[in-house]
Amino acid sequence: MKGYEKYIPFVPQPIENRTWPDNLITKAPTWCSVDLRDGNQALIDPMNMEEKLDMFHMLVDQIGVKEVEIGFPSASDTDFAICRELIEGGHIPDDVTIQVLVQARPHLIKRTFEAIQGAKHVIFHFYNSTSTLQRKVVFGLDKAGITKIATDAADLIYEMAQPVLASGMDLRYEYSPESFMGTEMDYAVEICAAVLDHLHAAPEHKVILNLPTTVENCMPNQFADELEYFIRKLPGRDRAIISLHPHNDRGCGVATTEAGLLAGAERVEACLFGNGERTGNVDMITVAMNMYVQGVDPELDFSNIDEIRQLYERCTKMRVPERQPYAGDLVFTAFSGSHQDAINKGFNYMEQSGTGKWEVPYLPIDPTDLGRVYEPIRINSQSGKGGAAFIMNHKFGFDMPKAMHPEFGEIVQEESDRTGKELKSDVIFQLFKEHYLDINAPYRLVKHAFHEETVDGKSHVTFTGTIEIDDTRFIVVGEGNGPIDAFFNAIHGQKMDKYTFVDYKEHAISNGSDSQAVAYVQLRRQDGSDIFGVGLSHNINLAPLRAILCAINRDKLQRRKAEAEAAQASER
Numbered sequence: 001m002k003g004y005e006k007y008i009p010f011v012p013q014p015i016e017n018r019t020w021p022d023n024l025i026t027k028a029p030t031w032c033s034v035d036l037r038d039g040n041q042a043l044i045d046p047m048n049m050e051e052k053l054d055m056f057h058m059l060v061d062q063i064g065v066k067e068v069e070i071g072f073p074s075a076s077d078t079d080f081a082i083c084r085e086l087i088e089g090g091h092i093p094d095d096v097t098i099q100v101l102v103q104a105r106p107h108l109i110k111r112t113f114e115a116i117q118g119a120k121h122v123i124f125h126f127y128n129s130t131s132t133l134q135r136k137v138v139f140g141l142d143k144a145g146i147t148k149i150a151t152d153a154a155d156l157i158y159e160m161a162q163p164v165l166a167s168g169m170d171l172r173y174e175y176s177p178e179s180f181m182g183t184e185m186d187y188a189v190e191i192c193a194a195v196l197d198h199l200h201a202a203p204e205h206k207v208i209l210n211l212p213t214t215v216e217n218c219m220p221n222q223f224a225d226e227l228e229y230f231i232r233k234l235p236g237r238d239r240a241i242i243s244l245h246p247h248n249d250r251g252c253g254v255a256t257t258e259a260g261l262l263a264g265a266e267r268v269e270a271c272l273f274g275n276g277e278r279t280g281n282v283d284m285i286t287v288a289m290n291m292y293v294q295g296v297d298p299e300l301d302f303s304n305i306d307e308i309r310q311l312y313e314r315c316t317k318m319r320v321p322e323r324q325p326y327a328g329d330l331v332f333t334a335f336s337g338s339h340q341d342a343i344n345k346g347f348n349y350m351e352q353s354g355t356g357k358w359e360v361p362y363l364p365i366d367p368t369d370l371g372r373v374y375e376p377i378r379i380n381s382q383s384g385k386g387g388a389a390f391i392m393n394h395k396f397g398f399d400m401p402k403a404m405h406p407e408f409g410e411i412v413q414e415e416s417d418r419t420g421k422e423l424k425s426d427v428i429f430q431l432f433k434e435h436y437l438d439i440n441a442p443y444r445l446v447k448h449a450f451h452e453e454t455v456d457g458k459s460h461v462t463f464t465g466t467i468e469i470d471d472t473r474f475i476v477v478g479e480g481n482g483p484i485d486a487f488f489n490a491i492h493g494q495k496m497d498k499y500t501f502v503d504y505k506e507h508a509i510s511n512g513s514d515s516q517a518v519a520y521v522q523l524r525r526q527d528g529s530d531i532f533g534v535g536l537s538h539n540i541n542l543a544p545l546r547a548i549l550c551a552i553n554r555d556k557l558q559r560r561k562a563e564a565e566a567a568q569a570s571e572r
């Protein structure tokens, strides 16, 4: 037998005229966080009291979750203690409901009632396993036996709840047919309907029917079929709130949740960052933010995702992966050149068009909505020419002319090929400095003066300068209709005059209170190829001259290097 042959394929629930594929998610479900229970029980080191309190406060105060499953008070003293601390310590806001989980067993139910004394709003959540596999392998019971466990528990809970309700507690019930996904749907309907009856559920006293994907063992569409079938068949559907509790064994927890919402679910139990047993519970953040980017208010606040992540990582000692949707370190980064260019264009388009909509390719969400900055494009050997220019512009304020992007991109590319590593923005700036800003040899402008005269509205400039090369100084003088023209005329006849001026761009650049002019100059060599130079100065006339000298020097240095390499090669 081959390995895969030992598995029993999932048997889909047949359903006619399914309607869920035509539905849309148009409003937020009721959210219930199970971080302190399902999430906590799956941790190598479960949270201590302080960590649980921090997590609870973040969930309710910062994120705005209104229902929180705080533990399994009958199962452990620490869960009992946190329940008491939350109630007695006044940690629970008036609009928040705590939820406590218990197995459908009498002594545990009694202990759970002790744990919730004094709370204002409580969901009493009980469960038993209903799937074919669990009935056969774990309980050795038939359907009637499993149903009896659930209805006996419902009776006891209902009976014990009466004095509690009379005392003024807002107590509601939740039942989970554990392993719902692997339960025959007709039987799931039967047991849930029986539980509703035993709990005296009514439209004005709805019971939460939580339908867990305890182990995710079918595709999201098959789950949606199950759910639509279940809801259609449930007698007195308006007595129930249909809740999802998806796990993620097939990696489809988010898709299953969304499919379940399409199929009629109204409530979702989830954990932050998908923490939880095995592959985790469904990630509340991803489901919520998926709604958000479809224009639906998720009614949860993730506008400071980094802070949420830090607290989560501290309390759970888990690590959020780099590619975790919305929260991972790398999710607002593009390495591919074509992606970088498109993002760049998206930002420009938004700025120029004034569109109020988010229209940036490859960035499905505005990172600032999560309190993250757009960590500009990051550069590795896959990156294109535009990425480095984007960083120089958005991070350092150097807005190079488009024609210069390939030249600087090549410098950056060579470096990333050489190191084989991602280049951080400070390294990119360093390359820019080294290849442009710091180039002031072999030609150096030692001193200079401009004389400007305007006759009949026409400007006339005379440039006088002393230039040094390799310890030799010479004086140049030239006239023109502007500083660049005058300078070019001044160097005419010198060895440095082998270039045609193609283009130039200048803009202000400020660093704190200091503002300078930066000029970019494009020169054409005699062989038709182009070379760029950059000049920085407080004087707007001097910046372009520095840029011209920079371009000439860069060319000279490149030639010297090529000659030295050729000489070395011929010696060999």
Ligand code: KIV
Pocket: 038, 101, 127, 176, 178, 179, 210, 212, 213, 214, 215, 245, 247
């Ligand atoms: O996954 C599950 O089935 C559960 C239940 C206890 C609700 O966590």
Ligand code: ZN
Pocket: 038, 212, 214, 245, 247, 277, 281
């Ligand atoms: Zn679970």
